[in-house]
Amino acid sequence: MMQGARQLMKVYVTRRIPQEGMKILTEAGVCKVSVWDSDEPVPRAELLKGVAGAHGLLCLLSDRIDTEVLDAAGPNLKVISTLSVGFDHLAINEIKKRGVRVGYTPDVLTDATAELTVALLLATARRLPEGIDEVKSGGWSSWKPLWLCGYGLSGSTVGVIGLGRIGLAIARRLKPFGVKRLLYSGRMPLDALLTESDFIVVSCSLTPETQGLCNKEFFSKMKNTAVFINSSRGSVVNQEDLYEALSSGQIAAAGLDVTTPEPLPTDHPLLTLKNCVILPHIGSATYSTRGIMAELSANNLLAGLSGAAMPSELAL
Numbered sequence: 444m445m446q447g448a449r450q451l452m453k454v455y456v457t458r459r460i461p462q463e464g465m466k467i468l469t470e471a472g473v474c475k476v477s478v479w480d481s482d483e484p485v486p487r488a489e490l491l492k493g494v495a496g497a498h499g500l501l502c503l504l505s506d507r508i509d510t511e512v513l514d515a516a517g518p519n520l521k522v523i524s525t526l527s528v529g530f531d532h533l534a535i536n537e538i539k540k541r542g543v544r545v546g547y548t549p550d551v552l553t554d555a556t557a558e559l560t561v562a563l564l565l566a567t568a569r570r571l572p573e574g575i576d577e578v579k580s581g582g583w584s585s586w587k588p589l590w591l592c593g594y595g596l597s598g599s600t601v602g603v604i605g606l607g608r609i610g611l612a613i614a615r616r617l618k619p620f621g622v623k624r625l626l627y628s629g630r631m632p633l634d635a636l637l638t639e640s641d642f643i644v645v646s647c648s649l650t651p652e653t654q655g656l657c658n659k660e661f662f663s664k665m666k667n668t669a670v671f672i673n674s675s676r677g678s679v680v681n682q683e684d685l686y687e688a689l690s691s692g693q694i695a696a697a698g699l700d701v702t703t704p705e706p707l708p709t710d711h712p713l714l715t716l717k718n719c720v721i722l723p724h725i726g727s728a729t730y731s732t733r734g735i736m737a738e739l740s741a742n743n744l745l746a747g748l749s750g751a752a753m754p755s756e757l758a759l
């Protein structure tokens with residue numbers, strides 16, 4: 444019994460995760476699991492301490508897994524499993540160099556994220572938060588022909604930047620609203636999409652190429668009546684340029700599920716704008732999706748520990 448316990452591999456989990464995932468890890472009988480048992484992020488010093496000697500690391504998108512963390516983990520580390528589809532928080536080149544495998548959670552969160560993105564688009568375009576505020580504050584004096592008018596999808600042109608799993612799922616959900624044209628961009632010039640779209644939805648991954656892609660020049664090509672939506676990563680947007688575009692009337696409105704930094708400070712200028720709707724990165728936040736993400740990330744981790752094929756391994 445004691446001897447078996449000594450052979451268990453060490454796994455470090457950087458946050459309290461849905462019990463579906465923890466159950467898989469703890470019942471597997473192959474690893475000793477330590478958890479940063481909190482809903483809040485693990486402080487950096489604790490992460491560096493907790494990961495020491497780990498064979499497996501289950502992390503979140505809010506954990507920066509860089510050379511310092513990999514060094515702190517040391518040579519035992521075989522697998523990093525992230526509870527996310529995005530992997531811009533991982534120092535991929537360094538991880539690859541060390542022969543560490545990476546698991547992630549594509550597909551299982553596509554529907555939830557696409558649904559939230561559509562909800563955000565509608566909330567932004569039809570000014571739902573403003574309307575709700577007016578009802579609560581007594582600003583609703585009467586039905587008024589020109590009050591709280593927004594923009595509808597029927598007959599519109601929608602541009603999707605990043606037509607991957609989520610981008611495609613968003614496009615499919617928008618089509619039945621009567622969208623007339625769907626434009627998408629690969630890595631080609633964006634000009635036609637920017638000038639012709641009534642709604643622009645960003646759903647690409649964050650890469651050196653997409654970092655800061657939505658900047659002054661980008662917004663300057665959009666229609667004054669166009670609505671901008673981002674559910675990819677905050678750093679795809681230059682937020683100073685977005686503030687300028689929104690406050691000057693260069694574009695009509697923006698809805699963001701992701702920002703830089705996260706959380707966005709409560710005194711951030713974007714929060715002063717009525718035409719900017721900001722959500723706290725809740726794209727995949729349904730109970731069922733988060734449970735399935737936790738299961739998948741636990742199974743990825745176990746497969747990585749045992750050298751087996753992972754259900755979802757990131758090709759490095």
Ligand code: NDP
Binds near residue numbers: 529609610649701
């Ligand atoms: P995919 O890899 O399926 O899609 C990403 C898409 O972005 C691909 O089509 C890719 O094209 C495209 N892309 C990459 N670079 C560029 C570029 N320079 N210009 C235009 N398009 C580009 O990933 P998912 O759809 O599963 O997820 C996308 C992203 O959504 C994640 O990386 C994550 O950041 C974010 N996300 C956010 C969530 C939230 O809660 N708000 C939830 C889940 C994900 P190519 O195939 O050619 O590389």
Ligand code: DGY
Binds near residue numbers: 504528530727
């Ligand atoms: C991801 O998975 O990358 C999202 O941002 C959170 O689900």
